[in-house]
Amino acid sequence: MTATAKEIMQSHQWHNLSVLRVAQHLGTNIEAGLNADEVTQRRERFGSNELKSKPGKSPLVRFLLQFYQPLLYILLIAGAIKALLGQWVNAGVIWGVTLINAIIGFIQESKAESAIAALASSVQTNATIIRNGKKVQVPSPELVPGDVVLLASGDKVPADLRLIQARNLQVNESALTGESIAVEKSTQIIDADAPLAERTNMVYAGSFVTFGTGSGIVVAIGETTETGRISQLIEQGTSLKTPLTRKFDKFSRTLLYIILGIAALTFAVGLGYGNSWAEMFEAAVAFAVSAIPEGLPAVVTVTLAIGVSRVARRHAIVRKLPAVETLGGATVICSDKTGTLTENQMTVQAIYAGGENYTVTGTGYAPQGEILLNEQLVNWDHTPALAECLKAGLLCNDSHLENKDGQWQVIGDPTEGALIAIANKVGLTYSNLEQEMPRRDVIPFESEFQYMATLHAASPSANHRGQATIYVKGSVEAILKRSQQMLDAQGNLAPIDAETVHQEVDAMAHQGLRVLAFAKKTVPTSQDALDHADIETDLIFLGLQGMIDPPRAEAIKAVQACQEAGIQVKMITGDHAVTARAIAERMGFNKNGQVLALTGSELAQMSNSELATAIEDGVVFARVAPEQKLRIVEALQSKGEVVAMTGDGVNDAPALRQADIGIAMGGAGTEVAKEASDMILTDDNFASIEAAVEEGRTVYRNLLKAIAFILPVNGGESMTILISVLLARALPILSLQVLWLNMVNSITMTVPLAFEPKSERVMQQPPRNPREPLLSKSLVKRIIAISVFNWILIFGVFEWIEQTTGNINLARTMAIQALVAGRIFYLLSISQLGIAAFNRLRGIRQTVTDASAIGIGIACTIILQIIFSQWNIMNKLFYTAPLNLNQWLICLLIGLPMILLSILVNRFDPLD
Numbered sequence: 001m002t003a004t005a006k007e008i009m010q011s012h013q014w015h016n017l018s019v020l021r022v023a024q025h026l027g028t029n030i031e032a033g034l035n036a037d038e039v040t041q042r043r044e045r046f047g048s049n050e051l052k053s054k055p056g057k058s059p060l061v062r063f064l065l066q067f068y069q070p071l072l073y074i075l076l077i078a079g080a081i082k083a084l085l086g087q088w089v090n091a092g093v094i095w096g097v098t099l100i101n102a103i104i105g106f107i108q109e110s111k112a113e114s115a116i117a118a119l120a121s122s123v124q125t126n127a128t129i130i131r132n133g134k135k136v137q138v139p140s141p142e143l144v145p146g147d148v149v150l151l152a153s154g155d156k157v158p159a160d161l162r163l164i165q166a167r168n169l170q171v172n173e174s175a176l177t178g179e180s181i182a183v184e185k186s187t188q189i190i191d192a193d194a195p196l197a198e199r200t201n202m203v204y205a206g207s208f209v210t211f212g213t214g215s216g217i218v219v220a221i222g223e224t225t226e227t228g229r230i231s232q233l234i235e236q237g238t239s240l241k242t243p244l245t246r247k248f249d250k251f252s253r254t255l256l257y258i259i260l261g262i263a264a265l266t267f268a269v270g271l272g273y274g275n276s277w278a279e280m281f282e283a284a285v286a287f288a289v290s291a292i293p294e295g296l297p298a299v300v301t302v303t304l305a306i307g308v309s310r311v312a313r314r315h316a317i318v319r320k321l322p323a324v325e326t327l328g329g330a331t332v333i334c335s336d337k338t339g340t341l342t343e344n345q346m347t348v349q350a351i352y353a354g355g356e357n358y359t360v361t362g363t364g365y366a367p368q369g370e371i372l373l374n375e376q377l378v379n380w381d382h383t384p385a386l387a388e389c390l391k392a393g394l395l396c397n398d399s400h401l402e403n404k405d406g407q408w409q410v411i412g413d414p415t416e417g418a419l420i421a422i423a424n425k426v427g428l429t430y431s432n433l434e435q436e437m438p439r440r441d442v443i444p445f446e447s448e449f450q451y452m453a454t455l456h457a458a459s460p461s462a463n464h465r466g467q468a469t470i471y472v473k474g475s476v477e478a479i480l481k482r483s484q485q486m487l488d489a490q491g492n493l494a495p496i497d498a499e500t501v502h503q504e505v506d507a508m509a510h511q512g513l514r515v516l517a518f519a520k521k522t523v524p525t526s527q528d529a530l531d532h533a534d535i536e537t538d539l540i541f542l543g544l545q546g547m548i549d550p551p552r553a554e555a556i557k558a559v560q561a562c563q564e565a566g567i568q569v570k571m572i573t574g575d576h577a578v579t580a581r582a583i584a585e586r587m588g589f590n591k592n593g594q595v596l597a598l599t600g601s602e603l604a605q606m607s608n609s610e611l612a613t614a615i616e617d618g619v620v621f622a623r624v625a626p627e628q629k630l631r632i633v634e635a636l637q638s639k640g641e642v643v644a645m646t647g648d649g650v651n652d653a654p655a656l657r658q659a660d661i662g663i664a665m666g667g668a669g670t671e672v673a674k675e676a677s678d679m680i681l682t683d684d685n686f687a688s689i690e691a692a693v694e695e696g697r698t699v700y701r702n703l704l705k706a707i708a709f710i711l712p713v714n715g716g717e718s719m720t721i722l723i724s725v726l727l728a729r730a731l732p733i734l735s736l737q738v739l740w741l742n743m744v745n746s747i748t749m750t751v752p753l754a755f756e757p758k759s760e761r762v763m764q765q766p767p768r769n770p771r772e773p774l775l776s777k778s779l780v781k782r783i784i785a786i787s788v789f790n791w792i793l794i795f796g797v798f799e800w801i802e803q804t805t806g807n808i809n810l811a812r813t814m815a816i817q818a819l820v821a822g823r824i825f826y827l828l829s830i831s832q833l834g835i836a837a838f839n840r841l842r843g844i845r846q847t848v849t850d851a852s853a854i855g856i857g858i859a860c861t862i863i864l865q866i867i868f869s870q871w872n873i874m875n876k877l878f879y880t881a882p883l884n885l886n887q888w889l890i891c892l893l894i895g896l897p898m899i900l901l902s903i904l905v906n907r908f909d910p911l912d
Helices: 003-010 019-026 036-046 059-065 070-084 088-112 115-123 226-236 243-272 277-291 295-312 322-328 384-395 414-425 430-436 476-480 498-510 553-564 577-587 600-604 608-617 626-638 650-658 671-676 687-726 735-755 777-805 808-830 832-841 852-870 872-878 885-895 897-908
Strands: 126-131 134-139 148-152 160-172 208-220 316-318 332-335 347-353 356-360 371-373 400-404 407-411 439-446 451-456 467-474 483-487 493-495 514-524 539-548 568-572 597-599 620-622 643-647 661-665 679-681
Touching (some): 019 208, 148 160, 160 439, 243 687, 295 316, 295 322, 295 687, 295 735, 316 687, 322 661, 322 679, 332 626, 347 498, 356 384, 384 414, 384 430, 384 467, 384 483, 384 514, 384 539, 400 414, 407 414, 414 514, 467 476, 476 498, 476 514, 476 539, 498 514, 498 539, 539 577, 553 577, 553 687, 568 577, 600 608, 600 620, 600 626, 608 626, 626 643, 650 661, 650 671, 661 671, 679 687, 687 735, 687 777, 687 808, 735 808, 735 852, 777 808, 777 885, 777 897, 808 897, 832 852, 885 897
Parallel strands (some): 332 643, 568 620, 643 661, 661 679
Antiparallel strands (some): 126 148, 148 208, 160 208, 316 679, 347 356, 347 539, 400 407, 439 451, 451 467, 483 493
């Protein structure tokens, strides 16, 4: 689309113009629409009414970019070194790990590239339009600005329209605005600065008509629609790396420089001592190989994959491997309200009738629940005012409920669905009442009058036999000004107490309830038509019903669990501030005991610094536009927070993509939200997020355990080689032997750490500091302490045995076996199995769900080490020597002090 074409469609605030002015600007005839020539010209000028995805990188380029990571540089260099040594099998293993890692990343990222395509499919539909004065149907991509579109109940809106006509027109815009209730539309001019959700003379692409009919002029197509603007926000949103990825990049880059620098220093120092080039090349290569943690990337991938599997069992699908760890590190969860924290089903929760206040149990449209008065069950048949209020809501109603696959759904308006559900809870059904009091006429709801009315034939059971009944429902103001009397608790007529009614309305409104008033009027049975004049006066006020989209019970518990774990939970919604705040208070949302609620218009007036402070302190953000959701996430990230964002609508997609981890609803979520997310909840249950956080924290702890185990081995080996070179001593361990230790033992003992079960304390700790480096000070001290001990083991045993026996192969073999013994004791000390055993010795009972992986890993290590030293083929390949029983016991005893050292470091740096 040309810049000029975009400017034409974006230069006007269409909601602030009259229909005539809109038609003039777009050069269209309201009655006849456009002709064929005009359509052709405009299609050439404005393009097609569809969202085009941004051209992506070719599959080959995206695959090659998977290798563009410092951590993989280390693997590639290690493989190259082993190839230079002629160890092609080992080089192949390392390169194989690199390749598998790249393939996994390529597959995961490919799925994320379809977000814009999902947006495009979300707005394509057929449209009924007027062209050349005739009504025709065309595919939505063929629409052009100026087309006149006809709308009816059930239609998907094909483009952004300025309404020309609206008869009882109601549109569900929840996917775009977050508003859970269908919006009543009109043709009146709206203030220029009105937010998107309040532009009632506009309908937007991708929304649905739930009731009534209307027509409108196409004012925006394709990328210039509100949905199109969101697609651009997704493309423009920075795809941030996860905290784990950033930390590993920094760690890997630093480690790479250190290894290469010290290897070069080793080579130079050795030459300075007069050693040969070949000897020093062997020493430099041995140092590089010993210092590079080849098994670490594989362990990271396996740990994340296991975390993904565990999360899947708890109703969450992770689309990108690092996301599972990222969620474990979340410091803030920004949650959409509608359908995420709430049922997405309007529910009557309070009734005022006959001067009494009733409460209602049960949620959603299912006919399960009770009506209570002072916590006592009410027999509605013995409370005439309540019965009449329920009948009015059931009969003055154009919607119905259906049970599909065990789920109750409303066909029509959610508000009317709530009125049907409350009547069904006490056994009142429309079919029975309709037979008793069949409808004769109806006045549909219109915004001008703010009520709906239905006329029903006389009921044989009514007190006024021979008289028909008019039931009316609508706004409190519209009903009260037409009512002079009300029913009291016994069903008798009494003067209306308008002041008390208004007090009850205010009380319900402060609870976030949407309030409807109900009334009736008896007329002669001969009357078979209904007019506005019939209900101008003499209505009998029946009562009020207050309804809300209630919070999920399990979501309330999940929010509390997250807050107890030190995670801030914030609500970001397009709904009304009063409703959002009421839901937040019910669910226990708070920041320092306060529930600060801010609106999108308030946020729009703030500077960046004011916004950052407000968002840090705020708990509820209501009437928020898509751009502001994105801005909120960015502001939190600028404060160093790790942000998880949940959502289900098109309007959530940009923020989902920008967040450190985006979480979409699998059932109620749009395809756009799912494709923009990192994780999808299969049960649409906020409680599953808490479970995923638990698993994510476990993943991170297991990764730290792997690092704490594997790096001291590399540290001890590299220290041994470096110090031997500096002291001009023979190498206590050869590069081939280092390969064995790093690739075989690291896998058999480090990979099992990925299967470690969760700690009992995992959700009793605050989130880790996102600014904390991967190697914290305490972890570095642990690594240094264990590395020094490993160096003492290798160097000390080698020097002792070599000097006492003169057998250098035996000395190296015993040094390696002593090191492995120490590693086994250290592994037990950081595993749940070892910690539980130690606690039992101290009289502390601790349950370990599954520690079999550690046991299997240790058993495999012992078997491999026996083969390493006792099999003559291995003796020739790795220059080792067989050990007798006494020598094996010596190696075991020398490794025992590792237990005491482990206890000491665990006291200062616990890894559980």
